[in-house]
Amino acid sequence: MIPKWIEGLNDEDLNFIKKFILASGSLKEVANLYNVTYPTVRLRLDKLIKKIQINESNSADPYVSLVKQLALQDKLDFDTAKLLISEYKKIEKEK
Structure with missing residues (x-):
């Protein structure tokens, strides 16, 4: 069974999470992987956090x-x- 919080994520979101985990949670390393700045990766992570929070609160x-x-x-x-x-x-x- 797929956890509720994953259901609202698209393939791009899941790929980001995978890279984040493989980078041991280093946003700096993820920024290097995507060829973007640290603040760009931070914004992406914040957006994912909000997506997960919204998806978790079931109604x-x-x-x-x-x-x-x-x-x-x-x-x-x-x-x-x-x-x-x-x-x-x-x-x-x-x-």
């Missing part, structure tokens, strides 16, 4: 699931997704 609510999927597909940024879900939950509690 049966169709609206929340839609917002999470939009964020995972890069159609909505993670901060906006969190805000939309938070505001939606406030409204639902008031009902």
